[in-house]
Amino acid sequence: MKTQKIGMLGAGNMAGALIRGLLSSGAVDREQLSSSDVRHDRLQEIEREHGIGTTTDNRQLVRWASVVVLAVKPQVVDRVLGEVSEAFDAEKLLVSIAAGVPIGALAARLPTGTRILRVMPNAAALVLAGATAVVRGSHATEQDLATGIGLFEAVGKVAVVDEALMNAVTGLSGSGPAYLMLVIEALADGGVKMGLPRDVALLLAAQTVYGAAKLQLDTREHPGRLKDMVTSPAGTTIAGLHALESGKLRATMMDAVEAATRRSAELGKGFADKR
Numbered sequence: 002m003k004t005q006k007i008g009m010l011g012a013g014n015m016a017g018a019l020i021r022g023l024l025s026s027g028a029v030d031r032e033q034l035s036s037s038d039v040r041h042d043r044l045q046e047i048e049r050e051h052g053i054g055t056t057t058d059n060r061q062l063v064r065w066a067s068v069v070v071l072a073v074k075p076q077v078v079d080r081v082l083g084e085v086s087e088a089f090d091a092e093k094l095l096v097s098i099a100a101g102v103p104i105g106a107l108a109a110r111l112p113t114g115t116r117i118l119r120v121m122p123n124a125a126a127l128v129l130a131g132a133t134a135v136v137r138g139s140h141a142t143e144q145d146l147a148t149g150i151g152l153f154e155a156v157g158k159v160a161v162v163d164e165a166l167m168n169a170v171t172g173l174s175g176s177g178p179a180y181l182m183l184v185i186e187a188l189a190d191g192g193v194k195m196g197l198p199r200d201v202a203l204l205l206a207a208q209t210v211y212g213a214a215k216l217q218l219d220t221r222e223h224p225g226r227l228k229d230m231v232t233s234p235a236g237t238t239i240a241g242l243h244a245l246e247s248g249k250l251r252a253t254m255m256d257a258v259e260a261a262t263r264r265s266a267e268l269g270k271g272f273a274d275k276r
Contacts, residue, residue, distance in 0.1 A: 008066030011073040012038035022156035037062040063088035071097040131157030132174040172262030
């Protein structure tokens, strides 16, 4: 990573999270990073916070970079890639975090043979606790894949998947933080209903979700075994679990992942059809 020049094509929240993670982990030096955006105020914020170079010229950024992170909204991908396509050459790697945009659609808008990784991070990357999936395009090398993994390990955990599974990734980890915010809010509401002050209930709910996730990640135990460890016969936990099973929590969460996956497929097909 120390030999790469990494250009963020777009300076939104995810690009900012990636910049922060790369610098705080020591994976790269400031001189290896640059970002472009149409918003002068956002670039000034990036400069103040991270001390890296910025530009409003997307072509200049792509010419400078060896790794280009496409960090723009899907609806502007056509315009941005059309603007910078001629600046790509065989020495550059494109890492796309544009949600729902297939590798084939990206390749159709770039020179033949462009090396591409498609990546799906999630909002928790903003606090360096992201869950990211990486797909390797047909022209990308093993070293390119290692570069992509290294980039996103700076902001959380990384899994490598086939592109056919990317919609499921979107339905699970991409949309998942919203599901769990609903869970945290519901737990806190339950605490308030039982008499806890709102701020105390929210703190306990959020920390409980965080702690449970960390417990599973650190121990690698099956969630069912960890559940059983805190479920005593005729105790409080089994009473609560019975209420959750009665409310079909498992089926509802599975339905949520399925619905989001199907919607992601619909959106991706719409973009691919524009080729």
